[in-house]
Amino acid sequence: MKVDRITELFTQELKVINMGLETFAENLSELGVQTQQVEWRPPAGGDPEVLELFERLEANTTLDIEAANAEAVSRIQEGKPTLVDIGVASEVVPGMHKKLILHAGPPVEWNDMAGPLRGAVIGGLIYEGLANDAAEAEKLAASGEIEFDPCHHHDAVGPMAGVVTASMPVWIVENQRFGNRAFCTLNEGLGKVLRYGAYSQEVIDRLNWMADELAPILRKALELRGPIDIKNIIAQMLQMGDEGHNRLRAGTSLMIRELAPYLVMLDEPKEKLSRILTFMHENDHFTLNITMPACKSVIDAARDIEGSSLIVAMARNGTEFGIRISGLGDRWFTGPASVVDGLYLPGFTADDAARDIGDSVITETTGIGGFAMAAAPAIVKFVGGTPQDAITFTRRMYDITVAENDTYQIPAMDFRGTPTGIDVRKIVETGTLPAINTGIAHKDPGVGMVGAGLVKPPENCFRDAFTAFVECYTKGAMS
């Protein structure tokens, strides 16, 4: 028999991981033995059916999930998101056409849409000139003439309502390692904006200005500047107190630094350039619409890897929260969108809040956002109030991920890489849900942002996805 490991143990310093009665670890600690107590919880809250699923999955020894996940996560690590251009949706977004409206989250029909999304659809139809007012727009939306589809089905992502229509300008981010692209509209600012379901004339006017002035001029500056390495920008942001989802103050400053020298070189009136720089300056979230497609372009390269249990999309449409698994193709697994636990803008309370909405959780899916909470001490009020709470928050995410990011690092954690590559098995087993930061929209169309906070995704979608994964991979074949 092979016993070399045992004789080796006899010569080593004993180091013990303890699962269960803490006394056993305490005894050893008193004697100077290094121990690590595990705060163990029964898998899936002790559900015997889920435990049986784990046993089934683990009995299939021909399937190497770890290897598949390692492949998926290496693709995430290798991704090189680069801002290459700005285009018009109908010209660059795959499958985009005049009568198609893209939205955030998993698929949803008009009748099931939540307030903010309905408002954004109304605004989108007015913006496209397909309707003159809200009543006409609602009628058109319900008529069946308009097609609705998730951004995610078109290589795109959208914050909050995430509505993309044919004429909207979009950022184009290319993953230069794998050649795929991702798209996202330009951020409109805070307050009464389309993505929060506002559709007043003020909103439409701003969208028009963005398409007519902002986007063309930024495009020229970008052309002059050349492609911008967004991986690099995100890495810097995390060192400067941003987490890339709810705090983008540093990232927006960096983008201004990248673009300003080229903006001023353009043959454009000073007033226009000043307006553009001011617009960027006044909106900390300007860069969210760049980190999001950057994350999308990176994680898309990790899709469709046979045997991989990594989550490659999380998204909400205001009605449902949905996820996709690398090894399960295009399927969505959904659960009801939650109410956000948050802090509110002056004059608003939780009663005003819409349910969780938006594709911005693509940031968490790729290892930043809530997963990098410890990098953003300025917003620790969301997670209990102290920087230590934020570190604890991020640490928990290592429990459900398979790797640490080799580029995105957290200074306060001794430059540890952010938790990257969410394994649905680990979520189901530990009961630890992904930590997601998010903005809160008003529940009624047309009002806008009312706060920001943390959202707890619905547990069942992870369990359903895991169940489907086990079913798929214990039948012996993937179709």
Add this chain to the structure above:
Amino acid sequence: MKRIIVRKDSYYDSVVLMSISAEVKKIEGVKEAVVAMGTEMNLDLLQDMGFSGSELESSGPNDLIIALEAEADEALTQAERAVGELLRKKSSGGGESTYRPVDLNSAVKLLPDANLVVISLPGAYAAREARKALLAGLHVMLFSDNVAVEQEVQLKQLAAERGLLMMGPDCGTAMINGMPICFANVVRRGDIGLISAAGTGLQEVACSIEKNGGGVSQGIGTGGRDLKNERVGGIMVRMAAEALGEDPETKVIAVVSKPPAQAVIPEVMKTLEATGKPCVVHFIGAEHAGAERARGPEHPGAQGDARHDTIRYAASLEETARMAVALSRDERYEPYVFDWSEDEIDGIVQRESAEIAPDQKYLRGLFAGGTLTDEAVFALHEPLGGVYSLDPVDPEFELADPQRSVGHTIVDLGEDVFTVGRPHPMIDASIRTERIEREAVDPEVAVLLIDCVIGYSSHPDPAGAMLPALRDARERARRRGGYLAVVGSVTGTAGDSQNIDVQRSKLESVGCVVMPSNYQAVKLVERIMARRAG
């Protein structure tokens, strides 16, 4: 009424301010509280809420605005003060939260060169965690019980493939590199390597080794089924033996277990012989056959085959230790039972049996240690003409109601039937004290036999916890005109925090006869019962 305060050039993060607004709004009498930076959006919002004034008009994004509305002036002042305090509040005020990994993988990240995982989780989950640990290349000590045989077989096969220790399931004790794992005692390190199926067996042998001047190199627990169950096939005993055979620090190997399955014996013996080291084997309950064989070669090494050269059989846990110590010192072992002279023993027997009333006929053994129970049951079954227990020598003597003693009864109070919903009697003394109280009212009880296991993880003062019940039991017997003899032993060492000498003195203070080992206690009981009958 409303109040607006503007603090020029005071920047705060909006999230901090939102939480302050929420806090202040909770103050009684405060209708509205907005603490925000003077951005255009916020100024608009304030206007919508009915706040206005020149201070607002002249403020900008770098100015902190505190806008309050309340029913009375006092509330406004209170709210303003609260805002000031909250803004000043130091970060240390927040809840200090700590992180602990929730699974093995995360724990390994925090302790990257961990080499042993101790698992005491509910049995239904334990096997899976053990498997994960083995797959991660870690040795396992599986304390949990209620793990199916099939799972044990799989785990041990996996461990064998990987050359890892898979101690347990249902393994209470190990001593690795001198460190106590789970229930264990402070025993000096030395050259005797122990392999034991169960916990208190390992503890009793290790403590006896300490008492006899020897020391332990490694103590490896295997779980009770390792040798007993044919399907497990003694995998871990064999691996442990092989490892101890290769270990330069180990000179003598001792194995303690209930009798193995017949099919398992040849392989195990072959492995022990192959180590080339002297081995002492004690199969509890098989000591008659074993002892005969063991005693065969009076002069080891003089003649005979390899088996007789290297393997000897001991008749008790204590003898296992004595023989091992003798071998470790290259001394000849002369068998004996009592540490004390025959006169002394006879005096004690005389003293303890003299006042036992004629209708006091029975022995009651109340144990916390499983192996110690086995040793008592096997040794006393024949001399007493049958001992009832949950795991009897003869199936006819299976105790029908575990809670009720009949005739001569010896119970392991650590059995599942007693520990449903409560801790093991080695941790929680009340299981035994309650049972002592029940035996105390039975006028037919003549002798009470107990163990007292100390060391790491055990009750901080098990003897002390038993004293009131023992004192009361003896007093009751006396009042009935009889005498209750209490005989016991303490499994432990002077190094244990409970201290063997302190524990002994406590037991002796209520008239308990404390013998130097469990086996000697059992043998003394045999003599007392015989004298009583005679």
